[in-house]
Amino acid sequence: MAAAPTPADQVVERVAFTEEAADLVRRLTAIHGPVMFHQSGGCCDGSSPMCYPDGDFILGASDVRLGLVPIEGLDQPVGFWMSESQFGYWQHTHLTIDVVDGRGGGFSLETPEGKRFLTRSRLFTDDEHPRRAPIVRGDEV
Amino acid sequence: MTTYANPGSDGAVVNYQDRYGHYIGGEWVDPAGGQWFENPSPVDGQPFTEVARGTADDVERALDAAHAAAPAWGRTSPAERAVILNKIADRMEENLEVLAVAESWDNGKPVRETLAADIPLAIDHFRYFAGAIRGQEGSIATIDDDTMAYHFHEPLGVVAQIIPWNFPILMAVWKLAPALAAGNAVVLKPAEQTPASINVLLDLVGDLLPPGVLNVVQGFGTEAGKPLASSNRVAKVAFTGETTTGRLIMQYASQNLIPVTLELGGKSPNLFFADVASADDDFYDKALEGFTMFALNQGEVCTCPSRALIDASIYDKFLGDALARTKAVVQGNPLDLDTMIGAQASNDQLEKILSYIDIGEKEGARVLTGGRRADLGGSLSGGYYVEPTVFEGDNSMRIFQEEIFGPVVAVTRFDGYDDAISIANDTLYGLGAGVWTRDVNTQYRAGRAIQAGRVWCNSYHLYPAHAAFGGYKQSGIGRENHKMMLDHYQQTKNLLVSYAPQKLGFF
Numbered sequence: 001m002a003a004a005p006t007p008a009d010q011v012v013e014r015v016a017f018t019e020e021a022a023d024l025v026r027r028l029t030a031i032h033g034p035v036m037f038h039q040s041g042g043c044c045d046g047s048s049p050m051c052y053p054d055g056d057f058i059l060g061a062s063d064v065r066l067g068l069v070p071i072e073g074l075d076q077p078v079g080f081w082m083s084e085s086q087f088g089y090w091q092h093t094h095l096t097i098d099v100v101d102g103r104g105g106g107f108s109l110e111t112p113e114g115k116r117f118l119t120r121s122r123l124f125t126d127d128e129h130p131r132r133a134p135i136v137r138g139d140e141v
Numbered sequence: 142m143t144t145y146a147n148p149g150s151d152g153a154v155v156n157y158q159d160r161y162g163h164y165i166g167g168e169w170v171d172p173a174g175g176q177w178f179e180n181p182s183p184v185d186g187q188p189f190t191e192v193a194r195g196t197a198d199d200v201e202r203a204l205d206a207a208h209a210a211a212p213a214w215g216r217t218s219p220a221e222r223a224v225i226l227n228k229i230a231d232r233m234e235e236n237l238e239v240l241a242v243a244e245s246w247d248n249g250k251p252v253r254e255t256l257a258a259d260i261p262l263a264i265d266h267f268r269y270f271a272g273a274i275r276g277q278e279g280s281i282a283t284i285d286d287d288t289m290a291y292h293f294h295e296p297l298g299v300v301a302q303i304i305p306w307n308f309p310i311l312m313a314v315w316k317l318a319p320a321l322a323a324g325n326a327v328v329l330k331p332a333e334q335t336p337a338s339i340n341v342l343l344d345l346v347g348d349l350l351p352p353g354v355l356n357v358v359q360g361f362g363t364e365a366g367k368p369l370a371s372s373n374r375v376a377k378v379a380f381t382g383e384t385t386t387g388r389l390i391m392q393y394a395s396q397n398l399i400p401v402t403l404e405l406g407g408k409s410p411n412l413f414f415a416d417v418a419s420a421d422d423d424f425y426d427k428a429l430e431g432f433t434m435f436a437l438n439q440g441e442v443c444t445c446p447s448r449a450l451i452d453a454s455i456y457d458k459f460l461g462d463a464l465a466r467t468k469a470v471v472q473g474n475p476l477d478l479d480t481m482i483g484a485q486a487s488n489d490q491l492e493k494i495l496s497y498i499d500i501g502e503k504e505g506a507r508v509l510t511g512g513r514r515a516d517l518g519g520s521l522s523g524g525y526y527v528e529p530t531v532f533e534g535d536n537s538m539r540i541f542q543e544e545i546f547g548p549v550v551a552v553t554r555f556d557g558y559d560d561a562i563s564i565a566n567d568t569l570y571g572l573g574a575g576v577w578t579r580d581v582n583t584q585y586r587a588g589r590a591i592q593a594g595r596v597w598c599n600s601y602h603l604y605p606a607h608a609a610f611g612g613y614k615q616s617g618i619g620r621e622n623h624k625m626m627l628d629h630y631q632q633t634k635n636l637l638v639s640y641a642p643q644k645l646g647f648f
Contacts, residue, residue: 046382085615089539089543102492106389118492
């Protein structure tokens with residue numbers, strides 16, 4: 001399910017969406033307008049990505065953007081964020097946002113659809129490490 | 142009888158209704174939007190009731206009821222409120238099995254836990270806060286001979302509470318008991334994963350409270366939780382959940398300038414010092430149980446001891462014995478009294494746990510036991526079961542740093558006291574921790590050095606009322622389970638009174 005290693009000489013993106021996840025993002029965008037993601041930590045629905053209307057969640061210097069992911073059919077790419085402290089423990093892993101059947105998850109937009117976004121992961125290869133896409137802090141955008 | 146009948150079948154001690162609305166103003170109310178959602182049992186994955194899909198209109202209606210009830214409720218005497226809380230406790234006690242089976246069916250946890258822990262603790266919680274509010278006093282401070290400062294406790298008014306799905310009734314009661322004792326009216330939103338069991342509780346005790354004092358709005362976080370948490374008609378928001386939603390709730394609260402209490406989970410270390418294994422006795426047996434506590438409630442506990450740190454000098458022996466204890470955990474039908482570990486609360490929770498087992502293996506951690514979804518056969522095949530899983534790895538790995546919220550423990554070794562504390566504190570969180578040692582000095586020093594709000598010493602997963610519970614670091618704000626919780630639900634009124642006959646002399 002997680003994406004394959006990136007070919008040589010290309011920038012290695014940190015985040016990807018499965019086709020099913022991209023499809024759900026398109027549906028949610030049609031209902032709510034542009035969306036963003038913030039990876040949660042902690043208990044209950046934590047350790048899962050949260051999807052909000054873009055701008056609903058206030059970002060700051062304690063957050064980093066792992067990627068602006070283009071999704072076919074959407075006017076603007078989708079930002080994927082997490083707290084910088086959490087990123088410290090995650091930066092060696094590539095994330096693929098997937099969808100499973102689910103019931104609830106904080107205030108994330110997809111839950112009334114009976115779906116839940118899920119983060120799948122793989123390790124960056126040694127070859128990919130130096131080519132990982134730069135991150136952007138929340139106070140730099 | 143060793144197995145309770147499924148709710149809705151012959152011989153069941155509790156039956157769910159086909160459908161539950163919101164509980165507003167002491168009545169069951171249909172959702173304003175006319176929509177409902179199905180609620181499956183994690184035991185078999187099959188829907189067993191429908192629940193109101195709440196929206197902002199329902200939240201407003203509940204807030205109307207709460208605001209109508211709050212002034213009179215806030216003026217009742219502490220004695221009157223204590224009597225009501227005690228009556229609630231009594232009625233719950235008379236219906237222990239009903240509530241326990243209802244809770245297991247909604248959440249998937251073993252009935253032996255709900256019978257022995259969830260429901261008895263909830264009952265005691267009402268009694269504790271009934272007593273605490275009777276015993277609470279204001280204060281008088283002498284400023285000088287003629288000037289007195291009187292401090293009174295006053296309720297906040299109407300408060301919002303958003304409840305997690307891991308202990309649906311107990312977590313609701315943790316928040317309700319102090320709020321009601323302090324004289325507040327409440328609008329509470331259960332988790333949409335486990336919306337059902339609280340309706341059984343409301344059916345049992347709803348008549349004991351004046352209408353509007355306790356209101357329950359059901360629905361999804363984004364549709365019902367958000368309008369409640371962001372309402373400018375609540376005086377406080379209490380939330381148990383995870384960090385991103387916790388930040389959102391603080392963000393909304395900042396716009397309304399109201400306080401919050403947050404409990405956001407952890408990645409709790411469980412430390413086993415070398416002297417634990419100095420004798421093969423009851424204490425050693427107790428410590429092995431302490432290790433295995435990661436499987437309590439299927440690991441769906443904010444304080445799950447999901448990192449076991451073992452002194453290198455006893456590592457092989459202790460871990461070997463701990464693995465044997467883990468393999469002896471009986472997984473099965475949650476309604477069977479012999480079952481020790483039941484079902485995860487939802488399908489997405491199951492999938493998340495499996496995704497963490499996957500990244501754990503990719504990072505090079507070794508699965509020592511478990512590591513797979515469990516298929517229990519028959520009707521239980523549709524349920525959400527995971528084998529108790531023990532990983533061996535390094536504290537920098539993601540399975541050591543993120544709350545998996547499943548029956549998964551990550552084990553590593555330490556070399557001496559300083560290394561133990563260093564690893565224990567190498568985490569973003571600080572909710573719970575365990576310290577196991579026969580040496581009282583080590584116990585004390587380690588307990589004080591670990592940056593966590595609750596350090597169990599030679600014990601784990603005890604949650605008695607009268608012991609403060611809450612987080613350091615990113616685990617949250619505020620404390621529950623203790624009379625100090627009353628402060629989180631009260632204003633302080635200061636009357637500063639001058640008895641001096643003379644003017645100050647400024648004008």
